[in-house]
Amino acid sequence: MDEAFIPDVLPEFFLCFPQTRIPPAFLKFFNGETPALFVLEGPAGKSWQVGVEQIESDLFFKRGWPDFVEENNLEYGDFLTFCYAGNSKLYVKIYEKDGCLKQDQENVHAPAPTDQAANESGNSNVSITLFELVMNEYCLKRKRLTIPAVFGNRFMKRGEEKIATLRTGSDSWQVKVCRDDRFLLRRGIGKFMCDNNLRVGDACRFELIDEEKFIMVVHIRRFPDKVVN
Template identity: 25%
Template sequence: MDFPSFFKVLVHDSKSILRIPTLFVSRFEEILPQHALLKTKSGETWPVKIVRIDERYCFTDGWPKFVNDLKLEIGDLLVFWLIIEARSSFKVAIYGIRGCEKEFNSAATNHCPIKVEQAESTELDLRSIRILQPKPSDTDAKRRKLKRNENPSCGAQKSFNSVEDRRFTKVMAKHHRYRLHVPLLFAEKTGLMGKTQVELRYQNGWSTNVVLKQSTKPHMLDMCAGWPEFRKKNRLLCGKKCAFDYVPETGSIQVQLL
């Protein structure tokens, strides 16, 4: 199986942080970890943090140590593979300016190698943190269970007291390019909290499914994978105001310009 990958050429600015390519993020944002382990060919592992800075995802904390320990140089080419089975790890290959892969060993670096057992344990802990943070509350789980036992039509009538309950509006901005925040009240009223995807339908009839992702902050929901394509396809440009209406009969969201 091929793993998602990207490459970066090391420049002066990327010694302190490394920006992940935007195309890679738009395709695999839903599986990007908040913390990751960088694994080299020697088997050594470095922990790094992935942070969103000015609409770009970057390797931050731990990245300078990775650069310094391996004595990386300007012009080095680094290839990163995101390991799907362990979402908190990247396999890294490093090529010098002459085009050949660099070889590293523990004795040549200042890095204290992590034992295999320790690395696996660390990876498991990081993966657990990522899963537990967006977990819906017990209250949300009980609410969904009650809804499944109700008559669908009655549930819809009880849930929505007005049109405003199932609508929210947004003025498109630069920070909406790769994800769109769903208001908490709307998400709770429509039962989107806890769901993994929803269908978006544009006013011209074009539709697609987008991934729903609970952010690190409790009880917040974002549209991510699928949203950038939907936005571009329907030319939802900066400055345009859009309405998002939940359709109870289909469980989809109708999008239109205002």
């Protein structure tokens, strides 16, 4: 889907994650009728419904915000801009701490593809057999991980469930993989997180090595500021 067109003239505010407070000075653009529910639309055209809660004179994103955080893999220090287009719609752009726009906003840091075959037009047919996920507070608390659609669409059908074997070294875990509106690693992933002492900021790279048995090798990269006892 083409990137959403955001006119320069829209009123705009920014937040630095994990902030959720809408700047009080911005409320004037709602003309005294602050929406109870906003539609947040990302650059790829995907949208999320997020409610707001008023605490004293301040307004905060609340209901639906955790899903937005998880699916966009928000990390501490990420910079978000919100452009108000009226009718309760906010266009959102997300920038990483290095100032670069996040290219993949579904809880994924996509590594380079492992299998490419260029066709006559110069384009590439890419077979994605690995992906990388960065742990955040929401996914660790809910004990589930969202698999990128580019991977899930290749190996699963809608409504299908599979049991994946995750391996790190000589250890292995059985984890349920399901597909509905999203692709999720669910039952069993909590034990995998606990046994591997995963914390916020840790990155897990999943590499599918056996499609038939759905075996994935997981390489864990620890967040550099964390000390593991």
